[in-house]
Structure formats: structure tokens, C-alpha cells
Amino acid sequence: MIDPASKTSNTPQAEANESLDPADWGEFRAQAHRMLDDMLGYIETIRERPVWQPIPDEVRARFLGPAPRQGEPLAKVHAEFMRDVVPFTQGNVHPGFMGWVNGGGTPVGMVAEMLAAGLNANLGGRDHIPVEVERQVTRWVREIFGFPEGASGLFVTGTSMANLIAVLVARDAALGFDVRSSGVAAKPRRLTAYTSNAVHGCVPKAMDIAGLGSDALRLVPCNSRYRIDLAALEETIEQDRAAGFTPFLVVGTAGTVNTGAIDDLAALADLCQREKLWFHVDGAFGALARLAPELAPRLNGIERADSLAFDFHKWGQAPYDAGFILVRDGETHRKAFVSPAAYLKRAARGLAAGSPWPCDFGPDLSRGFRALKVWFTLKTLGTERLGAAISRSCALARYLEARINATPELELMAPVELNIVCFRYRAKDSDRVNEEIAVRLQESGIVAPSTTRLEGRTVLRAAFVNHRTSRAEVDALVENTLAQGRKL
């Protein structure tokens, strides 16, 4: 005899109730709309909040509880999010955020992320339109940077990962793709790479991860504008060749992290062509200055790079994370990562069609739909509006430069090349005073610059990336720096 209970649990309705979907879709929908509204309200009223505020101990302590065994209502967890998470974020959505290099995001990027999460697409491979969206963005990126049709592109977490991929492709191109199985230790040639001493720390890290060692990255001095010294670069390459090393890669930077300097990319392209070296450009934030007509000529030579790394989550204003790697020779790129596996067999038809797949161009097999937020951003805002926001960031940097030059208590510490301004409050104990000013400004919740070291000195550093930042925040930075400096 059939047990009536088991019969019930076998009905499609009963099985559906065992899924993790809401039991009451109407109630869930109403709650989800409240959550969307709250988040839009958060962005709309961002100026009414502090940029950042210290996290009270009791708030931090609430994140120490054990893993939940039983679920709680969504509304309750959302209330917790609004109370404990929202007020204590980094603050890069706020126009007063000027630290490091962080994008502000946009409402359109936020809703696109929601749509991507709803589709729950896995962009490792297979034949579906989300992969075509990524391919379309890749074609747009090629067009923006003047790369040829055969160039390959891939969304990654950020420029740190994009630079790593570039180093690996360049390494394999230099040593032969069998290095992927033999390992670098089996190769007699000792590869060396070249960049300026203003390089971002992720490039030496990439050399380390690639098994080449960060010491094999030669840090060439910069000129007075923090651009790589080309004569010193040539000399270092020559010395290394004479000493039996095999130079293989030059990394130029389009927008150095400290000062926003742009290396002479055309000269680096010439040098790499002459010396037969791989030319990679780290354009983490600066590359997208290509969208601003008056800045674009400063990036001349970028179109000749063998590979280019940059982020859409910085000046592209897409929500985190959205890094991108573009490689001139897509086939070389593919050969550096493609790995056969029976369970990833390709087909001419069906879901397993569409080879090569994105997983053939990088280390990740499971990949989210990062492309969608960028696709929405580019389609709704257009490259011209994004370019205009980039121009405005640079105009703000020049405005701050002018205010510093007109204020005897302040001192400009590096040429303003793009969107970054390094300066300090003049004081006897300058390093300590400026470090303290930065912390006090951050704690004030009004503006949040960061600090860096230039020529052995601590300086205040304001990077304008957020499209919401205006002269009002620049004025607040100057006035509050002076007020804090005078108190110290």
C-alpha cells in the first residue's frame, strides 16, 4: 500500500515547496522592492551622509556570531544590513571620497548587477547570449583602444589580475608554451622585465606569481614628471643582455597610482619594437582617459601595446569588480591558458558550442556576468558622457592645484598630470602632521583623501575618480586641511 504522506511529498507542488524559493512570492516581491528602493535612496541621498565613519565596537561585535542553522525572515536581515552595514562602508560612492583610486559606481550599474544575479549566468563558456554580451564589450574595447580584430579580451576581477594574465602570456610567448608543463625552472633562459619605479605593486607580485621572481622586474628611475626615464631603460636592458639575461617585457603605465603620470607610450612602443620585447600597458584607471577627446592624445602609443590592463570599476564607473585584459594576439593569449578536459569538450551544436570559451583565456572556469553592468553602463551613458566625467575629474585636479598654489600654507608635491594631486600642509614635523591630517579628515566624514610617500616624504593625495565630486568637495578638502593643519 502507498503511504499517503510519501505520495503527497512526491507531487510537483510539494517538491517545489522544498526548493529555496520564497513560499510567498507576493510577500518576497514587496520586500525586494523595499530593498531596491532603500538602495536607490542611499545613492540619491549620499551627500547627506558622512563619507566614512569609524565602526563602533558593538557593531563590529555583531559580526562575530556563529553560522546560522535556522533562517530568519528576509525583512529582519535586511534591517540588520541597513543598521550595521550601510553606514560603515568605505565611502567611495560619496563625492567626498578621494582616497586611493576608487570608482563611485552608478545606479544603472547597480540595477544591472541585480539583473545579472537574477540570470545567475556562468560565463566560463558554452553557447548563450551572456557570453555574446562579453564578446560585444570586447569588440567595443578593441574599438576604443584601436586594437585589431584578432585581439582577445576578458573580464577579470581587476587590473591586478589583468596584469598577471599579461605577464603570463608574455612569459609563455618568450619561453614557448611548453613552459606551462615544464615550468620555468626547466628553461635555461632567465627572463627580465622592465618598468618604472612608479609601478603599481601588483606588477612585481605578478612576476612573483608567474615564477619569474619580483627581482627579475627591473625598476627603472623616473624623470621629474614621474615618467619612466627612457635612456635609463635602454641602458638597463643593454646591461642585462650583456650579463646574459633575456629581456622579454616592458610594462608602461598610463596613470601611475601615486601621481597619475603617463609614460611616453609611443616611445615605449618604438623601443619594444626595436628590442623585440612584449609591450604591456597598465592603464588601471588612466587608459579610459582615451574617452576624453582632449586627454586621448596623451595616451598615443597605447594602440600599439601587445596587451593592456584596465578597470571599468575606476573611471568606467561600473560597480566593483570589473577589470579587463585585452591582448593584441588572441591566439597567443588562448595558448597561454587553454586546457583540455573531457568534461569541457566542445561541440559544433548544442550548449557546448561556441568555442573558444572565455575560460580558455584566463585562470577562471566559473565566471560571473561582469560584462552586463559594463554593457548597460556603456549603452545607457555612452562613451561621450563617461569621457566628460573623466574630463571633469581632471579639471577638479587642476582646480585643486590652483587652490594649493594660491595658499602659502600648502605645497604642491608633484606635477598634476591627470586626476591626482599630491600636496602637503607645510609644517616642521611634516610627515606626522600630514599623516594626522589625513586621518582627521577621514574621521570628520567630510572628505576622505589618502596619503602616499614621494621622495621619502609623506604627502596628502587626492584622486578624483568619482563622477559625483564637485568643486564643493575640493573646497572642503582645502578648508579642512588648513583647519586641521593649524590645530596641529
Ligand SMILES: Cc1ncc(COP(=O)(O)O)c(C=O)c1O
Ligand atoms: C596603476 C595601477 N595599477 C594596478 C592597480 C590595481 O588595480 P586593481 O585594484 O583593480 O586590482 C591600480 C589600483 O589602483 C593602479 O592604480
